[in-house]
Amino acid sequence: MPHVVDHLAELTGFRDRDVLDTTLVAVLRDLLQPLSVTVCHTVGEEPQQRWLMRARLAAGDVAASSDSLWAEIDVLPRLTAHPARAECLRTQEPVEVAGATHVTCFPLLTDRDAVGVLEVESRIPLDAEQLRTVSSMLRVYRNVQGLLDYSERDMLTGLLNRKTFDDAFYKACAVHSPSQSPAQARREPRFDLKPYLGVIDIDHFKQVNDRHGHLIGDEVLLLLSRLMRASFRFHDRLYRFGGEEFVVLLRCGSDAHAMQAFERLRAATAAYPFPQVGRITVSIGFTDVRPDDNPNTAFERADKAVYWAKSHGRNQVAEHADLVARGELTDLQKAGDIELF
Numbered sequence: 001m002p003h004v005v006d007h008l009a010e011l012t013g014f015r016d017r018d019v020l021d022t023t024l025v026a027v028l029r030d031l032l033q034p035l036s037v038t039v040c041h042t043v044g045e046e047p048q049q050r051w052l053m054r055a056r057l058a059a060g061d062v063a064a065s066s067d068s069l070w071a072e073i074d075v076l077p078r079l080t081a082h083p084a085r086a087e088c089l090r091t092q093e094p095v096e097v098a099g100a101t102h103v104t105c106f107p108l109l110t111d112r113d114a115v116g117v118l119e120v121e122s123r124i125p126l127d128a129e130q131l132r133t134v135s136s137m138l139r140v141y142r143n144v145q146g147l148l149d150y151s152e153r154d155m156l157t158g159l160l161n162r163k164t165f166d167d168a169f170y171k172a173c174a175v176h177s178p179s180q181s182p183a184q185a186r187r188e189p190r191f192d193l194k195p196y197l198g199v200i201d202i203d204h205f206k207q208v209n210d211r212h213g214h215l216i217g218d219e220v221l222l223l224l225s226r227l228m229r230a231s232f233r234f235h236d237r238l239y240r241f242g243g244e245e246f247v248v249l250l251r252c253g254s255d256a257h258a259m260q261a262f263e264r265l266r267a268a269t270a271a272y273p274f275p276q277v278g279r280i281t282v283s284i285g286f287t288d289v290r291p292d293d294n295p296n297t298a299f300e301r302a303d304k305a306v307y308w309a310k311s312h313g314r315n316q317v318a319e320h321a322d323l324v325a326r327g328e329l330t331d332l333q334k335a336g337d338i339e340l341f
Contacts, residue, residue, distance in 0.1 A: 017148060021054040022064045024118070024141055029057045031137075032130055034122040035101055039108065040085060041116035043073065043234040050076035051085065052234075054116070070172075070193075070235050070251055085117045096125065106134055111146045112158070154240040156218055157225035162241045165249075169197075169295040172237065172249045193251040196258040198286035199302040200228075200265070202244035203314040208277055216276055223274060224282070231265040247299070248286075255288065255319060262286055262317045270315060281315035288321065304329055 025037040038056040042049045050073055055064045067076065079086045088095040088105035092114050095105045102125050108116040118138065120126065126134070152164045160168070173195045202208075202224065209217040221244065228238050228246065237249040252258040262284045269282050285305025289298050301320040308328060309318040323329040 017145075018054070018066075018069075020141070020144060020148075022066075024137065025055045025057045025064055028118075028120065028134065028137060029059070031133055032120065032122070032126070033059075034120050035059055036119075036121045038119040038121075039116065040082075040119065041108070042079065042089065043076070045230070048073075049079050051079065051082060052076055073234060085119065088117050089114055094131075098125070102126075104131075104134075106138060108138070109142050111142075111149065157222055157240050159225050159228070159238045159240045159246070162239065165239055165241075165247065166295045168237050168249060169289075169298070172251070173289055173291075173293070193253055195249065195251050195289040196286055197289055197298045197302050198248040198250070198258075198262050198284055199299070199306045200246040200248065200262075200282050200284050201306050201310060203281045203283055203310065205244035208280070212276060220274055220277060220280060223272070224269065224280070227268050227272060228265060231268055232261065247302075255321065258286060258288070259317060259319060266315065266317055283309040283314050284317040285309055286317070286319055301331075 021039045025039055028034070028037045036056060036058040039054045040051045041054050043052045044050050052069075052071065053065070053067045055066050057064045079089070084095045084097045084103060084105050088107050092107045092109065094107075097103045097105075102122050104120045104122070104126055106118040106120070107114045108118055118134070120134065152160060154161045202220070205217065205220070208220055221240070224246070225238070225240065228248070232238060232248060232250060236251075239247040239249075241247055248262075250258070250261060252261060266282055266284055269280060272280070274280050283306050285302045285308065287298060287301040287305065305318040305320040305323060308323055309316050312318075320329065320331075324331045
């Protein structure tokens with residue numbers, strides 16, 4: 001029993017989703033002694049959903065392997081490529097498959113939905129005690145995920161909240177070393193992609209609240225968050241900073257590609273019929289993230305661009321570097337680091 005309690009303490013000791021998945025597979029490998037343990041999440045929109053391997057540990061592995069969070073979705077396996085996982089996800093019940101080895105899939109449930117599958121590969125079927133162990137650990141996992149959702153996500157829209165931004169900023173801008181495995185390398189992010197930060201602001205949102213009330217205003221925020229999910233890729237980081245202000249962290253191959261991504265959201269918002277409100281538009285400012293940036297300096301440039309967009313007609317996307325090149329803005333490098341007395 002003390003051995004199990006130690007693992008429970010380990011599983012509940014982190015406040016990082018990446019570490020949580022890695023810890024889960026490590027705990028179950030230690031307790032069950034299987035051939036391998038894998039955590040896979042679903043990413044993308046139906047019917048094009050894919051499997052993203054969050055953590056995998058085989059019997060002799062020293063460290064867990066995983067797909068990059070910035071992997072391109074086209075290189076990830078479709079749900080249909082793993083029928084047992086897909087069936088487990090659909091029924092939200094364990095699925096067992098016997099073959100040369102025995103594979104048991106368990107649904108990964110959160111308070112919101114089934115987000116993926118835990119897959120245990122063993123030489124023989126798991127016995128009743130082992131099944132109870134997995135079930136107990138997954139209940140703990142679900143509870144920890146619920147606490148993370150409560151602390152990290154905006155309660156109205158389900159997007160990430162402001163206090164998670166700084167850590168994600170540095171992760172998004174970090175340079176990852178290439179994988180040694182050719183198969184894994186295809187799932188690594190392309191090294192020619194650059195990080196970008198965009199700030200999105202709803203035009204005349206105060207008038208929406210004044211004319212229609214805050215309940216309708218909240219519905220507009222919720223619908224815009226859905227348009228954002230549909231407009232950006234699964235690995236782009238979407239935030240609500242508060243009020244009508246949203247932030248996006250993404251990687252693109254060029255300034256033009258970033259412009260296209262933000263323009264896609266602007267056009268989708270302008271074309272969407274918001275119930276009882278009608279037409280809503282957004283102003284967007286964005287910037288590339290520079291090697292010496294911190295979250296404040298990058299955000300400040302994007303915020304200046306969105307302010308320019310709002311003061312020059314609204315319903316448009318403005319790029320900070322382009323505004324500087326045209327003389328519309330002054331590039332104050334490191335402005336966010338200046339202390340004012």
